[in-house]
Amino acid sequence: xxxxxxxxxxxxxxxxxxxxxxxxxxxxxxxxxxxxxxxxxxxxxxxxxxxxxxxxxxxxxxxxxxxxxxxxxxxxxxxxxxxxxxxxxxxxxxxxxxxxxxxxxxxxxxxxxxxxxxxxxxxxxxxxxxxxxxxxxxxxxxxxxxxxxxxxxxxxxxxxxxxxxxxxxxxxxxxxxxxxxxxxxxxxxxxxxxxxxxxxxxxxxxxxxxxxxxxxxxxxxxxxxxxxxxxxxxxxxxxxxxxxxxxxxxxxxxxxxxxxxxxxxxxxxxxxxxxxxxxxxxxxxxxxxxxxxxxxxxxxxxxxxxxxxxxxxxxxxxxxxxxxxxxxxxxxxxxxxxxxxxxxxxxxxxxxxxxxxxxxxxxxxxxxxxxxxxxxxxxxxxxxxxxxxxxxxxxxxxxxxxxxxxxxxxxxxxxxxxxxxxxxxxxxxxxxxxxxxxxxxxxxxxxxxxxxxxxxxxxxxxxxxxxxxxxxxxxxxxxxxxxxxxxxxxxxxxxxxxxxxxxxxxxxxxxxxxxxxxxxxxxxxxxxxxxxxxxxxxxxxxxxxxxxxxxxxxxxxxxxxxxxxxxxxxxxxxxxxxxxxxxxxxxxxxxxxxxxxxxxxxxxxxxxxxxxxxxxxxxxxxxxxxxxxxxxxxxxxxxxxxxxxxxxxxxxx
Numbered sequence: 043x044x045x046x047x048x049x050x051x052x053x054x055x056x057x058x059x060x061x062x063x064x065x066x067x068x069x070x071x072x073x074x075x076x077x078x079x080x081x082x083x084x085x086x087x088x089x090x091x092x093x094x095x096x097x098x099x100x101x102x103x104x105x106x107x108x109x110x111x112x113x114x115x116x117x118x119x120x121x122x123x124x125x126x127x128x129x130x131x132x133x134x135x136x137x138x139x140x141x142x143x144x145x146x147x148x149x150x151x152x153x154x155x156x157x158x159x160x161x162x163x164x165x166x167x168x169x170x171x172x173x174x175x176x177x178x179x180x181x182x183x184x185x186x187x188x189x190x191x192x193x194x195x196x197x198x199x200x201x202x203x204x205x206x207x208x209x210x211x212x213x214x215x216x217x218x219x220x221x222x223x224x225x226x227x228x229x230x231x232x233x234x235x236x237x238x239x240x241x242x243x244x245x246x247x248x249x250x251x252x253x254x255x256x257x258x259x260x261x262x263x264x265x266x267x268x269x270x271x272x273x274x275x276x277x278x279x280x281x282x283x284x285x286x287x288x289x290x291x292x293x294x295x296x297x298x299x300x301x302x303x304x305x306x307x308x309x310x311x312x313x314x315x316x317x318x319x320x321x322x323x324x325x326x327x328x329x330x331x332x333x334x335x336x337x338x339x340x341x342x343x344x345x346x347x348x349x350x351x352x353x354x355x356x357x358x359x360x361x362x363x364x365x366x367x368x369x370x371x372x373x374x375x376x377x378x379x380x381x382x383x384x385x386x387x388x389x390x391x392x393x394x395x396x397x398x399x400x401x402x403x404x405x406x407x408x409x410x411x412x413x414x415x416x417x418x419x420x421x422x423x424x425x426x427x428x429x430x431x432x433x434x435x436x437x438x439x440x441x442x443x444x445x446x447x448x449x450x451x452x453x454x455x456x457x458x459x460x461x462x463x464x465x466x467x468x469x470x471x472x473x474x475x476x477x478x479x480x481x482x483x484x485x486x487x488x489x490x491x492x493x494x495x496x497x498x499x500x501x502x503x504x505x506x507x508x509x510x511x512x513x514x515x516x517x518x519x520x521x522x523x524x525x526x527x528x529x530x531x532x533x534x535x536x537x538x539x540x541x542x543x544x545x546x547x548x549x550x551x552x553x554x555x556x557x558x559x560x561x562x563x564x565x566x567x568x569x570x571x572x573x574x575x576x577x578x579x580x581x582x583x584x585x586x587x588x589x590x591x592x593x594x595x596x597x598x599x600x601x602x603x604x605x606x607x608x609x610x611x612x613x614x615x616x617x618x619x620x621x622x623x624x625x626x627x628x629x630x631x632x633x634x635x636x637x638x639x640x641x642x643x644x645x646x647x648x649x650x651x652x653x654x655x656x657x658x659x660x661x662x663x664x665x666x667x668x669x670x671x672x673x674x675x676x677x678x679x680x681x682x683x684x685x686x687x688x689x690x691x692x693x694x695x
């Protein structure tokens with residue numbers, strides 16, 4: 043009975059010695075939101091009761107008294123020395139109290155942590171600590187007690203430095219790995235038994251995933267890995283994918299207001315401009331944030347100017363951030379992207395693929411990459427589209443090239459005239475594509491320097507040269523041309539030295555050509571020729587060097603007298619259009635191995651159907667039109683092609 047009473051009395055008088063396991067001493071502006079906040083959370087998660095001056099204050103006590111008491115009641119004091127620690131008298135007074143409690147042998151433990159500062163700077167008060175103490179001494183130079191306090195701070199620092207602590211600059215050898223292969227081993231070793239949430243932001247290479255989250259067994263049960271990327275190809279097929287859409291109008295307005303007005307309600311006078319900016323951003327969060335921040339705290343006059351600029355062109359800060367996606371592309375993918383941005387937005391996918399393929403860029407694959415990286419998308423009408431700000435970003439890149447004297451693409455008349463008249467950056471121009479109805483000036487010197495030009499597409503109606511040559515032809519065209527379109531081409535001949543082995547598409551409708559060229563040339567890649575409505579054209583070229591020609595359009599070439607006999611060598615010809623070639627007299631041969639369409643309607647002067655060569659592929663649909671032509675007799679072999687349609691065509695007129 044006595045024993046029980048004694049035990050009860052002992053328990054009722056028991057009071058724990060320490061109120062806190064750990065007291066944190068730190069310079070708030072240096073580490074509160076970085077190292078100290080992580081340290082505090084880590085200690086708390088491990089069940090270590092920690093005092094931090096902005097978290098553990100009790101009601102009714104002044105801050106200074108509370109801190110002194112907290113230090114006395116803490117089992118361990120962690121002192122986080124940072125570069126500006128000594129500038130705070132508050133921190134230095136904490137330090138003095140901590141060291142006093144240690145000296146009183148209360149059983150307290152003091153552990154210094156050197157965060158981004160050399161321990162010798164603390165011990166000898168050098169560098170940032172020397173600067174801080176110079177200011178303290180200047181402050182107390184006429185105050186004896188103040189100078190004694192400064193000396194006490196110095197002594198406390200020296201004493202703390204002599205304790206065993208941790209240099210975070212050296213805690214890197216253990217926490218950092220030298221290369222990605224070491225990291226691939228460290229991550230699963232440390233996290234395989236833990237339930238974790240991992241966010242991998244803006245992943246753009248497959249090995250990023252391989253080395254950061256390589257397998258299911260890397261993390262404990264219930265773990266989640268969230269990956270954000272612009273490249274859908276990086277994500278496995280069986281992984282859940284959420285495609286982030288652009289913001290709906292209400293959310294876009296809310297996001298913009300948050301950055302432009304913070305918590306304030308916008309005045310009525312701003313609402314018109316607010317709607318214009320939100321509409322121009324088209325739901326792109328990045329644009330809404332950047333433009334909102336740009337307009338914050340500005341007056342109505344500045345809003346008016348800024349909104350006008352936003353409507354005219356994209357803000358460079360947005361473009362630079364969007365440019366991250368472009369920088370991650372391979373060189374050929376970058377070229378395809380810039381071509382689409384400058385020329386092909388809104389064009390049919392099939393057309394763009396043909397043009398890009400002509401430049402040997404691997405159009406289908408490259409286009410798929412751009413789609414996967416969210417730079418372009420295919421509309422329901424099978425047209426290539428992109429966000430307006432993505433287009434601005436692409437044109438911004440080209441403009442930067444132009445401003446540096448190295449233009450790569452020209453899509454407006456002003457830039458074209460700069461290139462032509464000033465001979466500016468002609469060596470770097472790769473593509474020219476525009477439509478214009480007024481007179482333009484042409485420089486032979488500038489054109490001669492465009493040796494890298496691969497796309498030339500000009501839909502023009504008037505043309506003036508600086509100095510026409512005697513034979514009425516331009517002197518030079520790039521032999522790198524793959525896609526050559528020049529409506530209303532103004533000269534009688536193409537340049538004699540033009541012999542592009544890469545040329546795939548030649549479109550010179552409504553030209554002033556009399557002949558393409560006089561001698562046989564090798565255009566081994568050429569698939570399409572369109573010279574329709576060229577009323578001065580007298581004869582076709584020699585086709586011997588065009589084994590891959592598929593389409594030949596000579597419609598309404600009213601002066602054309604002869605189709606060269608070498609057309610018989612074009613065994614891949616699919617379509618031949620000679621509609622309204624009123625002067626055509628000689629058309630000796632046609633190869634029908636691949637032919638699907640032949641139009642000879644209104645060829646009044648043609649009396650004899652061309653001799654048929656080759657054997658037609660079985661199952662090929664064929665259409666031959668020759669009503670209102672001069673043909674009155676047909677070779678027997680033609681009836682093996684499509685007899686019913688041919689007889690009908692003869693009598694249609």
